[in-house]
Amino acid sequence: MSRIYNFSAGPAMLPEEVLMEAAAEMLDYHGSGMSVMEMSHRSKTYQQIIDEAEADLRKLIGIPDNYKVLFMQGGATLGFAMIPMNFMFNGKIDLINTGVWTKKAMKDAKLYGEVNVIASGEDNGFKKIPDVKSLKFSSDADYVYMCDNNTIYGSKFKEYPDTGDIPLVCDMSSCFLSEPIDVKKFGIIYAGAQKNVGPAGVTIFIIRNDLLEKPAPRPLPAYLDYRIAAENGSMYNTPPTYGIYICGLVFKWLLRTGGLEFRDKNNREKAAILYDYLDSSDFYRPYVDKDSRSLMNVTFRTPSDELDAEFLEGAKKYKFTNLKGHRSVGGLRASIYNAMPLDGVRALVAYMKEFEEAHK
Ligand SMILES: Cc1ncc(COP(=O)(O)O)c(C=O)c1O
Numbered sequence: 001m002s003r004i005y006n007f008s009a010g011p012a013m014l015p016e017e018v019l020m021e022a023a024a025e026m027l028d029y030h031g032s033g034m035s036v037m038e039m040s041h042r043s044k045t046y047q048q049i050i051d052e053a054e055a056d057l058r059k060l061i062g063i064p065d066n067y068k069v070l071f072m073q074g075g076a077t078l079g080f081a082m083i084p085m086n087f088m089f090n091g092k093i094d095l096i097n098t099g100v101w102t103k104k105a106m107k108d109a110k111l112y113g114e115v116n117v118i119a120s121g122e123d124n125g126f127k128k129i130p131d132v133k134s135l136k137f138s139s140d141a142d143y144v145y146m147c148d149n150n151t152i153y154g155s156k157f158k159e160y161p162d163t164g165d166i167p168l169v170c171d172m173s174s175c176f177l178s179e180p181i182d183v184k185k186f187g188i189i190y191a192g193a194q195k196n197v198g199p200a201g202v203t204i205f206i207i208r209n210d211l212l213e214k215p216a217p218r219p220l221p222a223y224l225d226y227r228i229a230a231e232n233g234s235m236y237n238t239p240p241t242y243g244i245y246i247c248g249l250v251f252k253w254l255l256r257t258g259g260l261e262f263r264d265k266n267n268r269e270k271a272a273i274l275y276d277y278l279d280s281s282d283f284y285r286p287y288v289d290k291d292s293r294s295l296m297n298v299t300f301r302t303p304s305d306e307l308d309a310e311f312l313e314g315a316k317k318y319k320f321t322n323l324k325g326h327r328s329v330g331g332l333r334a335s336i337y338n339a340m341p342l343d344g345v346r347a348l349v350a351y352m353k354e355f356e357e358a359h360k
Contacts, residue, residue: 005344008322009151009297010174011194013339018249036245041238049241050234053248060251060259061181063206070205070226071234071244076173076192077104079203083169083188084109086226088142089217094118094166095145096135098155099126100328101171102147109145112218116141126153129292132161143167143187149175151195152326154299154333155292160185167211174296176204177254178338179264187211195296196337198247201240254338263338270336270345271295277349283356287331301331302359308332311355318351 006013029036032045039046054069063069074082083105084093091113095106097120106115116138119130137144144163149156151174160168167187176191183189187208194200205226212227222228228236234244254263275293278286278300287299302308308331315323325331336345 004319004321005340005347006321007334007336007348009195009326009333009335010192011200012335012337014198014246015250015253015339018246018253021249022246037242039241041235041241046241049245049248050239053244053251056248056251056255060177060254061183063183066209067183068207068209068212068230070207070229071239072203072205072229073201073240075203076171076190079171079190079205080105081108081111082224082226084112085218085220085224086216087211088112089214090140090142092116092138092141093143093145094137094141096130097122098129098147099150100152101150102145105145105147105171126150126155127287127292128289129155129157132157132159135161137163137166141166143169145169147171149294149296151297152329153288154294154297155288156294158291167208177260177263178267178296180260193243193247198250199243202243202247266342267295267338270340270342271298273345273349274298274334274336277352281356283360284352287329296335296337298334298336299325299329299331305330307359314355315351318347320348320351
């Protein structure tokens, strides 16, 4: 077996321990004589898997009782549309634009009403996260929308806006479970699983009850109504059963390895190794301003597009993969989610030094 260091922005590395556990249980899950994949979602055994996954996630984050946890499908992208469909009651939201993901969310929200952009990083190429202290919210906004960590530019909020009584809705797809989360600051938190949590296909929503208690502002197809998902314990229809099971194993792995406090410490340590080196180098250029940097997605460039391409080619020798920047930004990107070990980051920096020496 030869596992490699996969720096993909998602789907991304999963903890090896979890993959081994899943492999061991693949053919015969706990004496059931079948794989979780083959199991009825209405069986007692599966009910236990999804219940445990939810209970472990609640414990891991400390999710208050007045929030529902939903395991859905459709990626964060379906959330871009479903959230306004379900919660744009008066037809107006405030939005902080930090790039591609909030723009997509904005486009879908505009189908249901007005989107008031209260801050944007557009003018600086999304290299800087807007200052949350100076934000002014619309008193009649249904919610304030933000994306915590922009996977593409490699930017991250260091603090959250205080929106008072207006619910704060946050796409945490690429930083969910990388650090402790104070859930009560938010009306809705959501994330696609394929970065820190599990396989693509599962999308987790944490939604405050008062939002779900208000009737939907428009007729909705059943699957697109969060209220129906919540009333049916994420099982109005067949949920992504195997994906939820893997997420459950990841939650258990996080719980037994020090929880989100440890992840925060470990992720800071990993990111510091990379950023310290980038800051000390005259060769590489980090993309994002220092005060806005992501701990999950580290974006940088060499002095030219040709050298970026050569860097990627040379990385193959060390079995590093997926270091190419997103097509809309170019350059290079190392995604170092929870499952990327410190050694992977150290090995990458050793290669970066070697490449710099050879080309400066
Ligand atoms: C921050 C963020 N939001 C939303 C998405 C879209 O997620 P999905 O492809 O699961 O719909 C992504 C995908 O990478 C992302 O990084």
